[in-house]
Amino acid sequence: MEWAWLIPVLSFAAVPVIIVLGRFLTGKVSHRSAAALAIAAILGGFIVFWFVFAGFLAADTDTPGCETGVGTEALTCNYKLTWFEAGIPDALTDSFDRIHLEWGILVDPLTIAMLGLATFVALMVQIYSLGYMHGDPRLDWYYAFHALFIASMLTLVLADNFLLLYIAWELVGLCSYLLIGFWHERPEPREAAKKAFIVTRIGDVGLLVGILLLWSHVGSFSMLETFAAIEAGELSEGVVTISALLLFLGAMGKSAQFPFHVWLPDAMEGPTPVSALIHAATMVAAGVYLVARAFPIFSESQTALYIVASIGLITALGAATIALVATDLKRILAYSTISHLGLMMLSLGALGYTAAIFHLLAHGFAKALLFLGAGSVMHSTEELDVRKMGGLRKVMPITAILFSIGALSLGGIPILAGFWSKDEILIAVNKELPLIFIVLTLLTALLSALYMARAMFVVFYGKFAEQFEHVHDAPKTMSITMGLLAIFAIVFGLVALDLPGPFKGIGYFIFYHEGHGLEFVIWLAALSIVLAIAAFIYGYMAYARKSVNLEGARQRFALPLKVAEGKYYIDELYQWSIDRVVLSFSRFIAWIDRALVNDVGINGPADVTRLLGHGLRRHVTGYVYSYALAMALGLIGLAILWWIVST
Amino acid sequence: MSWFLFIVLSILTLGGGLGVVVTRNVVHAALFLLVSLVAVAGLYLILFAEFLALVQVLIYGGAIIIVLLFAIMLTRSAEYPRISDNRQWPLAAVAAAAVGVVLGAAFLDNSLPQTEPNSPTFGDLANSLFTTWAIPFEVASLVLLVALIGAIIIARTGEDNR
Amino acid sequence: MVPLEAFQVLSAVLFAIGLYGVMARRSAVLIVMSIELMLNAVNINLIAAASHLDGMGNWANFDGQIIAIFIITVAAAEVGLAMAIILRMYRNRATVNVDEINLMKW
Numbered sequence: 084m085e086w087a088w089l090i091p092v093l094s095f096a097a098v099p100v101i102i103v104l105g106r107f108l109t110g111k112v113s114h115r116s117a118a119a120l121a122i123a124a125i126l127g128g129f130i131v132f133w134f135v136f137a138g139f140l141a142a143d144t145d146t147p148g149c150e151t152g153v154g155t156e157a158l159t160c161n162y163k164l165t166w167f168e169a170g171i172p173d174a175l176t177d178s179f180d181r182i183h184l185e186w187g188i189l190v191d192p193l194t195i196a197m198l199g200l201a202t203f204v205a206l207m208v209q210i211y212s213l214g215y216m217h218g219d220p221r222l223d224w225y226y227a228f229h230a231l232f233i234a235s236m237l238t239l240v241l242a243d244n245f246l247l248l249y250i251a252w253e254l255v256g257l258c259s260y261l262l263i264g265f266w267h268e269r270p271e272p273r274e275a276a277k278k279a280f281i282v283t284r285i286g287d288v289g290l291l292v293g294i295l296l297l298w299s300h301v302g303s304f305s306m307l308e309t310f311a312a313i314e315a316g317e318l319s320e321g322v323v324t325i326s327a328l329l330l331f332l333g334a335m336g337k338s339a340q341f342p343f344h345v346w347l348p349d350a351m352e353g354p355t356p357v358s359a360l361i362h363a364a365t366m367v368a369a370g371v372y373l374v375a376r377a378f379p380i381f382s383e384s385q386t387a388l389y390i391v392a393s394i395g396l397i398t399a400l401g402a403a404t405i406a407l408v409a410t411d412l413k414r415i416l417a418y419s420t421i422s423h424l425g426l427m428m429l430s431l432g433a434l435g436y437t438a439a440i441f442h443l444l445a446h447g448f449a450k451a452l453l454f455l456g457a458g459s460v461m462h463s464t465e466e467l468d469v470r471k472m473g474g475l476r477k478v479m480p481i482t483a484i485l486f487s488i489g490a491l492s493l494g495g496i497p498i499l500a501g502f503w504s505k506d507e508i509l510i511a512v513n514k515e516l517p518l519i520f521i522v523l524t525l526l527t528a529l530l531s532a533l534y535m536a537r538a539m540f541v542v543f544y545g546k547f548a549e550q551f552e553h554v555h556d557a558p559k560t561m562s563i564t565m566g567l568l569a570i571f572a573i574v575f576g577l578v579a580l581d582l583p584g585p586f587k588g589i590g591y592f593i594f595y596h597e598g599h600g601l602e603f604v605i606w607l608a609a610l611s612i613v614l615a616i617a618a619f620i621y622g623y624m625a626y627a628r629k630s631v632n633l634e635g636a637r638q639r640f641a642l643p644l645k646v647a648e649g650k651y652y653i654d655e656l657y658q659w660s661i662d663r664v665v666l667s668f669s670r671f672i673a674w675i676d677r678a679l680v681n682d683v684g685i686n687g688p689a690d691v692t693r694l695l696g697h698g699l700r701r702h703v704t705g706y707v708y709s710y711a712l713a714m715a716l717g718l719i720g721l722a723i724l725w726w727i728v729s730t
Numbered sequence: 731m732s733w734f735l736f737i738v739l740s741i742l743t744l745g746g747g748l749g750v751v752v753t754r755n756v757v758h759a760a761l762f763l764l765v766s767l768v769a770v771a772g773l774y775l776i777l778f779a780e781f782l783a784l785v786q787v788l789i790y791g792g793a794i795i796i797v798l799l800f801a802i803m804l805t806r807s808a809e810y811p812r813i814s815d816n817r818q819w820p821l822a823a824v825a826a827a828a829v830g831v832v833l834g835a836a837f838l839d840n841s842l843p844q845t846e847p848n849s850p851t852f853g854d855l856a857n858s859l860f861t862t863w864a865i866p867f868e869v870a871s872l873v874l875l876v877a878l879i880g881a882i883i884i885a886r887t888g889e890d891n892r
Numbered sequence: 893m894v895p896l897e898a899f900q901v902l903s904a905v906l907f908a909i910g911l912y913g914v915m916a917r918r919s920a921v922l923i924v925m926s927i928e929l930m931l932n933a934v935n936i937n938l939i940a941a942a943s944h945l946d947g948m949g950n951w952a953n954f955d956g957q958i959i960a961i962f963i964i965t966v967a968a969a970e971v972g973l974a975m976a977i978i979l980r981m982y983r984n985r986a987t988v989n990v991d992e993i994n995l996m997k998w
Contacts, residue, residue, distance in 0.1 A: 705994030707923075708816055712915045715825040722832040736894045740902050747906050747929050751913035756921060763925050766906075770932050773902075776894065777943040779957055782935075789964050794928065794971050801921055801975040805982040815916045816991050822915035830908025837900035844896050847943045850954035863958055870965045877969035885976035 084138035085148070085162050087241060088188050090128040090198060094234035097124035098227050105223035117223035121230045122209050128237065129202040136195055152191055153310040154379030155436075156596050161243050161307060163187025187243035189306065192593040193440060197240035197372055200444050203571075204364035204451045205233040207564040211455050212356045214560035215462055225265060225354070232258035236365040240372055244304040245294040248376075252290065252333070252369065256283050259366045263353035275352040282346040286336020290373075293329025296322065297380075310379040320384065327380045327387035330373060331394075338370025338424045341398040345654055347421055351413040355458030358413060362420045363451035371427045371443050378436055378595055392432025392516060399425030400523055403530035404647045407537065411467050412457050415538045419493065420450055422531060426508055429524065435511025436595035441579065442504035448571040449492040449501055455565045456486035459557040460542065466551075469538065474547030479556040483543040485565045490539040492572040494532035495615040502615070503576035509607050525614065532615040536622025544627035732776055739776070742769035756802050764795050778849030899940035907933035918989045920981065924974045931967050935960045 101117045108116060142149050142158060152159030166184040209229055216222055235254035242248040257280075264276025298304055300322055301312045313323055334340070339347035347367065351358055361367060374381060374391065381387050399422045406418035423446045430439040459482045460475065461467055476483035492499035495506075505528060513521045556562070578589045590599045624630045637644060646652070746766025753759045767790040774783035850858075859867055906929060913926025942956025982988050 706816070707990045707993075708818065708822070708915050708917075711911075712818060712822055712825055715822075715829050715911060715915060719825065719828045719832060722836075732894050736898065743902065744905060744909065747909040747913075750922070750925050750929060751909055751917065756919060759922055759925060763928065766929065767932060770936060773899070773936060774939055777899070777939050779939045779943060779960075782939055782957055782960055785961065785964055786935075789968055790928070790932075793968060797971055797975050798921065798925060801924075801978055804979055805921065805988045816918050819916035822912055826908045826912035826915060829911055830904050833904035833907060834901050837904060838897055841897065842945055844944045845946055847893060848953070849943060850952075850957070854952075855954060855957065858952060858954070859958055859961070862952075866962060870962050874965060874969050877973050881972045881976035884973070885979045 084135050084142060084146075084160060084190055086131060087135045087190050087194075087198070088162075089131050090135070090202065091234040091237035091241065093124040093127045093131070094121070094230040094237065097121055097230045098234070101223055101227040101230065105227070114219075114222040117226040118209070118213055121226035122206070122213075124230055125202060125206045125209055125233055128233075129206050132198050132202045135190065136199065139190055139192075139195055153307055153314050154382065154595065155191065155193075157192050157592075157594060159189065159191040159307070161187060161189050163243060184246065184304065185244060186247060187305070188241040189243035190241070193372070193375055194240050196440055196444055196593055197368065198237065200368070200447045201233060201236050201240065201364045204447060204568075205229075205236075205360060207451065207568055208356045208360045208364075208455070211359075211458070211561050211564040212354075214558040215356050215458055216354060217558075221265075225262075228258055228261045228265070229357075229360070232262060232360065232365055236369065239369055243306055245297065245306060245309070246304040248306075248373075249291060249294055252337070252373075253287065255337070255366055255369055256280060256287065259283075259350070259361055262357040262361075263350045265353055265357065269352075272352040275346075275349040279346040279350050282343050283336040286333045286343055289329045289331075289336075290333025293326045293333065296326045296329060300326075306376065313380055313383055323380060324384040324386050327377070327384050328390060330377050330380065331387065331391055334370035334373045334428075335394065336370070337373070338367045338428065339398075339421050340370070340394050340425060340428060341401060342653065344398060344402065344421045345657060348414050348417040348650075351411070351417055355413065355454060355461055358417070359451045359454035359458065362416070362454060363447040367420060367424055368443060368447065371424060371431070371439060374428065374431050375436060375440055378431070381431070382434065382595070388432045388434070390432075392429050392512075392520065395425045395428030395430070395432055396520060396523055396527075397425070398422070399429060399527045400530075401425075401651060403527050403534065405650050406534040407530055408644060408647045410470055412460065412469050412472075412538065412542060413454075413467055415469070415534060416450065416453050416457055419453075419531065419534060420446075422527060423450070423493070426505070426524070426527065429520070430508040430511050433508075433511040433515040433520070434595070435508055435515075437590050437593050437599070438504065438507030438511045440593050441507055441589055442501075445500035445504040445572075445575055446493065448568055448575055449489045452485060452489035452565055452568040452572050453493065455561065455568065456482050456489060459561055459565070460486075462557065462561070463554045464551050469541045472542045472548055472551070473545045474543070475551060475554070476543040477547050478551060478554045481556050481562045482565070485562070485569045486543060487539050488569045489572055490535040491619070494535035494619060495528060495611060496532075496619065497612055497615075498573075498576065500572050500574070500576035502611075503579040506608055506611060507579070507602070509611060510602050510604050513604065513607060525610065528611055529614045529618055532618030533622060536619045537626050540622050540626035544623070545629065735772070735776055739769045739772040742766070743773065757799070760795060760798050760802060763798070764791060767791055767795070776847075778847055780849070781852060781855060896940055896944040899936055899944075903933040903937040903940070906930075906936065918991055920974075920978045920988045920990050923990065924971060924978070927974075928967065928971070931963055935963055938963075 097120045101120050104116050104120070105113050139158070139160070142160060144150055144158065146160065148162050149158055149160040151157070163185040164187065166186045168183050209226070212225070212229070216225055219225060232255065235251045235258055239248055239251035239255060242251055260276045260280040263279050264272045266272045267276070294304070297309050300318050301309045303309065312318060318326075336343045347362075350361060353361075381391065402418045402421035402425060406415050406422060409415045409418055423442070427439045427442050427446075430436075430442065459479065460472070463479060463482075464472070464475070466472060488499070492501040495502045509521065509524060509528070512524050557565070580588055590602075649655070743766050746762045746764075746769060749762030750759045750766065753762060768787060771783045771786040771791070774780075774786060910926045910929030910931075910933060913929060914923055917923055917926060938956040938960045940956075942954050942960075945953065947953035947955070978988055981993065985993065987993075
């Protein structure tokens with residue numbers, strides 16, 4: 084288990100090797116070696132993960148480095164190394180006078196879950212990319228960025244202190260920028276990459292300030308020490324609330340929560356496997372992970388929890404409605420991701436720690452599957468507008484089946500993974516939050532099933548779109564990886580159950596304060612099942628069979644439809660505020676810079692010097708007798724001075 | 731008697747000097763300078779500095795005036811008979827007068843105990859020059875040599891004209 | 893007898909005349925002549941002091957005369973060099989007027 088650091092390090096090590104090899108090898112050899120290295124690195128990580136998992140299951144509080152975690156009360160193992168120490172040696176006694184920084188890894192159930200999800204999805208995505216990115220001229224860079232991306236994410240989930248977490252956090256942001264803008268020859272990916280980077284950056288500032296705020300009160304970056312200090316009540320309530328909200332700001336940026344969700348749909352401009360990685364395992368999961376990791380901070384502040392829940396609900400509902408009307412297949416999936424991330428945040432805000440992580444995992448598998456399926460469709464048809472598709476199951480049956488599994492799982496059809504995790508969220512929300520929350524959550528669940536049904540039925544069922552007659556199904560590398568993911572999307576939900584054997588369900592593995600078995604509220608489960616199945620039946624009728632005419636509804640709800648199709652005009656609002664507020668303020672600052680700083684502050688002294696020089700150089704006439712005269716006048720001046728002084 | 735000589739020689743000295751600085755003719759200026767320098771030699775005689783008087787006549791009256799006349803001759807140009815002063819001459823006059831006043835005032839303000847005019851013998855002078863002042867004397871001869879070589883190198887029609 | 897002050901005032905006036913010549917004349921030759929006047933003024937002063945004053949400390953009462961000898965020596969060297977420079981200047985620029993030699997400015 085001490086070797087968990089090897090998981091990210093393997094991928095980190097692969098990055099320079101890939102880049103250097105890419106310099107010396109050319110063409111296919113370079114691409115193959117790059118792909119082989121990256122996949123080998125993440126495969127190694129995946130194998131190490133199982134050893135770590137096994138080691139963790141075998142460990143107890145007597146194992147060196149392990150103890151009962153603060154807040155979570157789960158087994159938490161912490162291995163660290165001194166990074167550096169700064170400060171005066173004489174002040175060794177007072178920890179506040181010196182800075183003691185450590186690298187360290189933290190292995191607890193949350194980390195294990197994230198490691199498993201990230202390594203598995205990354206492995207699948209990288210293998211899938213072999214087929215999807217086949218023939219791309221910059222494949223070596225693609226794999227280098229991929230390896231760096233996943234290594235950063237793995238570091239992020241392993242980090243035992245906020246500083247290391249922040250470094251990994253920024254690296255994840257950088258890699259998402261590089262990968263979203265991977266096809267930088269076209270303008271849209273460039274813009275999308277910049278947008279993703281800048282929007283998440285706004286949140287990152289909050290995260291940094293939050294980390295520093297905690298550090299200034301606790302005196303350590305270590306998470307365990309910080310949590311212990313908060314548990315012990317050393318920090319005032321205000322500080323806890325503010326730092327929690329600042330951390331949440333970072334999480335909002337990364338996890339695309341309203342109002343920072345705008346980057347995620349645009350991030351679709353990157354290669355589709357990258358989208359799968361971002362949506363399932365790395366980028367957006369980081370925000371949810373952060374809130375879960377810092378849950379001892381959040382749980383101390385009722386205000387922070389309420390805000391997290393509210394933001395999550397707003398995001399979930401808003402994104403779900405947009406997903407229902409979006410026409411680009413990848414955008415539907417993107418808004419679906421935003422919606423589900425909102426549900427996770429809502430769950431965390433409702434103290435549904437287990438439910439949130441469970442849903443993160445279940446959603447991760449399903450969404451990776453869906454994206455890879457969408458990528459497969461896109462790879463074959465080079466078309467993304469769902470209105471032009473239809474009946475594709477005729478030409479690509481494997482993709483159709485696998486995509487449908489993902490959609491059904493995410494839509495919450497019973498016994499598939501998404502059903503269980505969504506049920507957990509509903510129970511948590513019902514238990515902790517007012518009635519309005521559960522009503523809106525159910526509405527979101529309904530919408531979620533409905534847009535999944537729409538995506539699935541419109542693309543793969545119904546009337547066959549003739550222009551795709553010669554389309555082929557996905558190559559083996561792609562279909563096998565999708566198949567593996569599909570297995571998880573089907574059976575992963577069963578971990579919620581108390582299966583025979585030592586494993587008593589996920590509620591006893593990932594928990595906060597105390598483990599609990601699978602809870603089942605009959606009326607909620609029944610309601611969610613009815614809603615999901617109804618949504619899919621309705622979707623089948625409306626989109627596949629076309630037996631329900633949507634035109635009437637479309638005309639009746641013209642205005643809300645238009646608003647939803649316009650994505651609530653949030654992008655336009657941002658554009659307007661940037662144009663009107665930010666840019667005019669920037670122009671004002673630029674004017675100050677030009678007029679005051681440059682013209683007065685810098686050119687001013689220069690001009691004065693130049694003018695003085697222009698004037699004064701006249702005295703250098705070049706005439707010898709002028710100099711002689713000057714000497715004589717100087718002599719007279721000295722004499723007068725002496726005379727004045729002496730009398 | 732000495733007062734009479736002093737006044738006559740003073741008038742000659744200053745008159746020659748003024749002639750040098752106001753005349754429009756360069757050759758006249760050189761001749762005025764000759765008058766002034768010889769008169770200065772006379773002043774040295776009043777001060778019982780016979781050796782210096784001799785040297786003054788020899789070097790100034792002989793060598794330097796001749797060199798200056800050669801220079802005038804070699805650099806003769808059309809405007810020579812009517813040389814003029816530059817534009818700043820009034821200011822120069824004021825400044826020069828002021829410097830004169832400053833110097834005179836400084837001299838008159840600091841009177842020292844005086845003895846009768848006296849003079850060393852040639853022997854004393856020579857002894858002093860070749861014992862106490864031996865090194866400066868050698869340096870001075872070196873300066874003369876260097877100046878001579880330098881003057882030749884500067885003034886000759888050298889290779890750069892080829 | 894003529895007091896020291898008379899010679900000193902004479903030398904001051906001669907020095908002022910020479911200084912005026914240096915500052916007011918255009919021809920380099922005349923400037924050199926004016927410098928000679930100033931040197932002579934200094935010599936008059938030195939020799940008058942040597943003749944009227946006692947020696948002080950390490951200075952013999954006639955050391956002024958010796959310094960005057962050096963001044964005459966240096967003046968001779970200076971005139972020689974100055975004339976060489978003037979000749980050179982005349983050959984290069986066809987003039988000896990210093991106000992036409994004003995490249996060393998600005």
